Amino acid sequence: MEFTNEQVRLNDIPSVRDIDYEGLDQNYLTVELIALAVVWFVLGIIAFIILVFNIPGWPSWVRMIIFIFFVFFMITTFLMTIWGFRRKQYAVRSKDIIYKQGLLWRSYSVLPFNRIQHAEVHQGPIERAFQLSKLKVFTAGGSGSDLTISGLPFERAQSIKHFILRQAGRDEEE
Amino acid sequence: MRRSEAFELPQRQSQFAIIFIVLRFIRRIIRQTWPIFLALALGRSNSTFDLIEFSIAGLGIIGMITSIVAYFKYYFHLTDSELVISHGILKKVKQNIPFERIQSVNFRQTFIHQFLKVTEVEIETAGSAQQETKIDAIEIPIAEQLRERILKKKAEISSKEDPEESSQSITEEDRKTILRLFPQQLYKVGLVQNHFRPIGLLLGLAGTMIGYSYTYDFDDEFFPKMIYNSAEDFMAEIASFQSLPTLIYVLMGLLVLIIASVLYSIIVTILRHYNLHFWRSGKKFQLVQGLLTRNEFAALDNKIQILNWGQNPFERLVGFYNIGFKQARSGDETRKQSQFGIPGCQQEHVDFVRDEWLGEDSGKFETYHKVSFHYFLRSAFYLSLLFGTISIVNFLFGKLIVAVIIAVIWLIQIGLLWANYKKKRYAINDRELYIGGGTVGFRHSIIPLYKVQNVSVVQNPYQWRRKLATLVVNTAGGRIRLPYIMENDAYSIMDRLNYHVENSKKPWM
Numbered sequence: 001m002e003f004t005n006e007q008v009r010l011n012d013i014p015s016v017r018d019i020d021y022e023g024l025d026q027n028y029l030t031v032e033l034i035a036l037a038v039v040w041f042v043l044g045i046i047a048f049i050i051l052v053f054n055i056p057g058w059p060s061w062v063r064m065i066i067f068i069f070f071v072f073f074m075i076t077t078f079l080m081t082i083w084g085f086r087r088k089q090y091a092v093r094s095k096d097i098i099y100k101q102g103l104l105w106r107s108y109s110v111l112p113f114n115r116i117q118h119a120e121v122h123q124g125p126i127e128r129a130f131q132l133s134k135l136k137v138f139t140a141g142g143s144g145s146d147l148t149i150s151g152l153p154f155e156r157a158q159s160i161k162h163f164i165l166r167q168a169g170r171d172e173e174e
Numbered sequence: 175m176r177r178s179e180a181f182e183l184p185q186r187q188s189q190f191a192i193i194f195i196v197l198r199f200i201r202r203i204i205r206q207t208w209p210i211f212l213a214l215a216l217g218r219s220n221s222t223f224d225l226i227e228f229s230i231a232g233l234g235i236i237g238m239i240t241s242i243v244a245y246f247k248y249y250f251h252l253t254d255s256e257l258v259i260s261h262g263i264l265k266k267v268k269q270n271i272p273f274e275r276i277q278s279v280n281f282r283q284t285f286i287h288q289f290l291k292v293t294e295v296e297i298e299t300a301g302s303a304q305q306e307t308k309i310d311a312i313e314i315p316i317a318e319q320l321r322e323r324i325l326k327k328k329a330e331i332s333s334k335e336d337p338e339e340s341s342q343s344i345t346e347e348d349r350k351t352i353l354r355l356f357p358q359q360l361y362k363v364g365l366v367q368n369h370f371r372p373i374g375l376l377l378g379l380a381g382t383m384i385g386y387s388y389t390y391d392f393d394d395e396f397f398p399k400m401i402y403n404s405a406e407d408f409m410a411e412i413a414s415f416q417s418l419p420t421l422i423y424v425l426m427g428l429l430v431l432i433i434a435s436v437l438y439s440i441i442v443t444i445l446r447h448y449n450l451h452f453w454r455s456g457k458k459f460q461l462v463q464g465l466l467t468r469n470e471f472a473a474l475d476n477k478i479q480i481l482n483w484g485q486n487p488f489e490r491l492v493g494f495y496n497i498g499f500k501q502a503r504s505g506d507e508t509r510k511q512s513q514f515g516i517p518g519c520q521q522e523h524v525d526f527v528r529d530e531w532l533g534e535d536s537g538k539f540e541t542y543h544k545v546s547f548h549y550f551l552r553s554a555f556y557l558s559l560l561f562g563t564i565s566i567v568n569f570l571f572g573k574l575i576v577a578v579i580i581a582v583i584w585l586i587q588i589g590l591l592w593a594n595y596k597k598k599r600y601a602i603n604d605r606e607l608y609i610g611g612g613t614v615g616f617r618h619s620i621i622p623l624y625k626v627q628n629v630s631v632v633q634n635p636y637q638w639r640r641k642l643a644t645l646v647v648n649t650a651g652g653r654i655r656l657p658y659i660m661e662n663d664a665y666s667i668m669d670r671l672n673y674h675v676e677n678s679k680k681p682w683m
Contacts, residue, residue: 013673017665095676106638109630110668112675115682139627140502140683145648147628 016098016110021089027130028151029085034126036081040074090149092160095167097137099149111147113167115139121157133157137164181323184249184260190290191248191311195241198310203233250309252323255331257297259307269307273328275299279321281314283468293317293468297324352459352526355450355518363447363518364440366488368615369432443517452516454530459499461514471514475531476681477501479625479651482515483524484617495519497527502650502683512651532606532622539601539608546642549658550595557587590614600656602667604674607647609654624678625649626671631664647671650683 047070050056051063058066084103091098100108122134135157137147152160211230240263248261257276259269280296287293292311299307312320355363448465459478461471482498489495498515519527528536561584569577594613601608607626610618630646637643643664645656656664 013666013669015665015669016672096672102633104635105632107630107632108665108668109628110672111628112672114678115627115675139648140650145628145653 364443
């Protein structure tokens with residue numbers, strides 16, 4: 001193909017910020033919360049044993065403070081998970097896939113289809129119970145540049161995967 | 175079977191290959207069984223003595239026989255479409271390597287190879303998990319013919335599939351030498367290498383030991399009393415500057431250290447870059463170098479993702495640059511094979527390489543942008559918090575010297591951060607992205623926009639509160655970070671990069 005180099009007005013380039021994003025499946029929040037609850041349940045048992053049986057022999061006010069911190073952190077992580085969930089959004093354009101996430105540490109990634117090596121849909125046992133799945137998109141840039149979107153409805157993940165692979169294939173044929 | 179220069183018939187390697195097969199056998203045996211021999215040798219009595227001797231002799235004989243048989247069972251030849259290698263004593267193995275999958279044919283010579291005038295041939299294949307194939311030893315002229323034949327056939331095949339590429343197949347005459355380094359230049363190159371590394375390592379080690387012995391209490395048994403005392407005295411003397419002889423010893427020690435590291439750098443440079451030859455042929459850069467082991471590297475234009483060039487402070491004094499290529503890695507290829515550097519280049523070499531790779535007029539940018547001052551401020555703040563606390567605590571506990579040393583290190587660190595911030599800059603035009611930086615030296619990187627794999631904008635809480643962001647550009651050969659630029663700029667660069675990548679039909683890997 002001949003190399004062309006017409007000028008592009010910077011304002012004409014489509015921006016990743018002016019598009020509508022889709023959130024993840026609401027069920028995925030349930031999955032995340034269950035996973036978090038399991039962690040806190042285990043931590044809770046440990047805290048319970050330490051505080052109620054008072055193994056180190058701390059005075060009651062120390063135990064009180066630890067208890068308050070424990071509850072505070074627990075509530076914070078649940079709130080962060082709920083707020084963070086809302087910020088996990090994706091969008092599929094005709095030439096790329098975009099994923100943004102993060103409440104405190106934010107990230108915004110774009111993967112052009114013509115740089116994608118392959119795509120996979122994964123489903124673990126818990127995800128299967130909620131009919132969810134994980135879309136993994138691989139590029140040649142090493143593991144750091146791969147993209148994983150969890151919490152997509154199974155059919156949706158499949159159709160995105162097929163769309164991506166079709167677009168990537170079309171690009172190679174042209 | 176007579177060795178023929180027609181590669182259609184199965185033929186053996188050079189007889190010398192037996193040596194390398196034997197060596198590999200010995201290496202493997204030693205690696206797998208040395209603990210046993212060590213145990214036997216340590217717990218040696220008269221009866222086990224025989225056992226060791228016998229087993230070594232036995233293994234040796236078995237090794238010799240299998241190696242010789244392995245040599246006679248090893249054949250390679252070329253068909254119309256593949257390189258075929260068959261080997262194996264008990265288990266027959268036949269490897270068929272289609273020409274179109276062969277990425278490159280490299281020669282590697284250890285000093286034994288050089289002495290015997292043979293070369294190891296590495297056949298690098300693309301896109302498979304399979305490791306590259308090696309032929310232990312072939313006479314050099316035959317190896318060169320083999321390589322030429324393989325590359326010619328490969329070119330023929332790919333030209334059939336893609337007529338455009340046929341014009342790209344090239345002959346050896348197109349070689350353009352970019353740089354040659356002979357021993358007399360190598361000394362100079364070695365002299366301006368980064369000596370800070372070995373010095374820093376040794377100083378760091380010494381510093382840690384002195385620091386430890388100083389901060390431990392008197393009755394601490396972790397360090398012998400003698401070291402503690404001498405370190406204590408040593409610090410006190412430095413602090414008071416009263417005992418001149420000690421100061422002289424310290425300075426002399428430093429001088430010896432510097433000379434040692436300079437010598438070390440020169441020796442390493444000569445071993446690694448001996449008779450360096452760096453040239454351009456067709457659409458690739460090639461490099462051959464090394465004294466004990468001749469190493470050959472190749473970088474195809476398509477596979478190069480990032481071009482680096484830089485200077486450490488010494489190189490800056492004499493106007494040397496080092497050029498580095500970061501290539502796309504395929505399969506099991508190691509980082510070492512996909513990245514290589516050339517020292518001792520001049521500005522004109524840098525320009526030549528860049529223009530050859532990216533086309534005429536590459537690397538021209540209208541404006542260079544700086545990163546935000548917060549890049550310095552935030553790191554400096556946390557660094558000061560850490561060092562300041564340690565320093566003040568030490569001061570309050572009466573450990574004045576430690577406090578002063580930490581304060582000095584802190585100041586140096588702040589200075590380095592400042593230098594790093596001042597040098598960090600970036601530029602973008604409609605073809606390339608440039609990122610420059612460095613701390614004591616300079617480092618420049620350039621990426622053609624279409625080679626980008628994907629782009630991310632990441633923000634920590636400090637950044638998004640100030641409308642700043644870090645841009646992460648991933649390529650198939652590594653990633654480049656552009657820290658603390660304006661959020662809007664980060665997104666607009668992201669959009670531009672995506673636009674270029676998505677509209678590009680150029681082969682990028």
